Amino acid sequence: MPLPTPIPLVLLGLRAEIGHAVSKFLRPEYETIYFISSPEVAKSELPKLLAGKEPARATNDVGTENFTQPPRVLMFGRGYTPEFVQELKRSLEGVAQEPVAWAVGDPAKAPTGPPGPDYVEQVAKDSKAAVATWAEEGGTKEAFVVY
Numbered sequence: 453m454p455l456p457t458p459i460p461l462v463l464l465g466l467r468a469e470i471g472h473a474v475s476k477f478l479r480p481e482y483e484t485i486y487f488i489s490s491p492e493v494a495k496s497e498l499p500k501l502l503a504g505k506e507p508a509r510a511t512n513d514v515g516t517e518n519f520t521q522p523p524r525v526l527m528f529g530r531g532y533t534p535e536f537v538q539e540l541k542r543s544l545e546g547v548a549q550e551p552v553a554w555a556v557g558d559p560a561k562a563p564t565g566p567p568g569p570d571y572v573e574q575v576a577k578d579s580k581a582a583v584a585t586w587a588e589e590g591g592t593k594e595a596f597v598v599y
Contacts, residue, residue, distance in 0.1 A: 455591045458483040460521050462501055464494055465529035468512040470572060474529075475514055477576030481587075485523060487514030491532070494540060498526070502548040522549050524591055527579050530557035534598055541596065553586045553595040555579055 461482040465471040468489060475484035486507060488494050497507040504522040528537050537556040557579070563571060582599035 455524060455587060456521055459525055459587060459591075460485045460518070460523045461525040461527055462486045462488060462498070462523040463514065463527050463529075464488040464532060466490075466531035468514055470529070471512070471514045473572040474576050474579075477573050478527075478580065481580065482525060483518065484515050485518050486510060487512050491536060494532075495543075498540070499544060499547050502544060502552065504549050523552065524550060525553045525555060525583055527583075528554075528556040529575070530559055530562040532556060533559060538596070548594075551591055551594045553583045553591065553597065555582050555597050555599055558598050 458480055459482050461478065461484050463471050463475055463484045463486075465474070465487070466489060468487060471487045471489070475487070478484060486497070486501060487510060488497060489512065500507045501519075501523055506519050510517060534556050537554055541554050557575070578599040582597040583595070586595040586597070
């Protein structure tokens, strides 16, 4: 089954205001359907989303809440460690209806001070590039990528 257009994505970050801005830069290729802002919510809501079920109502306005298709990309901001994401991925093995790309920000690339004016745009560009090969190959296999 080919990837839908746009590709449904769940964005996971620690701050909704950054998530909102990143979400805009991910368009038109990706549709942020839901935004998760804590590891606890990730653990409780991702199983529902991956299984094609509706999650709890969002407490932010980042995602479109268009749950007609399950997410195909889970994009984690640099506030989530690759180790946490790998552990979460293992715990959710077999739950997703379709193969999913798990993209996580490289903590070594996180800004040490306040982010610069082009930080959000660069994060979106890097994260899109990280899953581009997976998407171009049709998203037929699970993927774990660090951007």
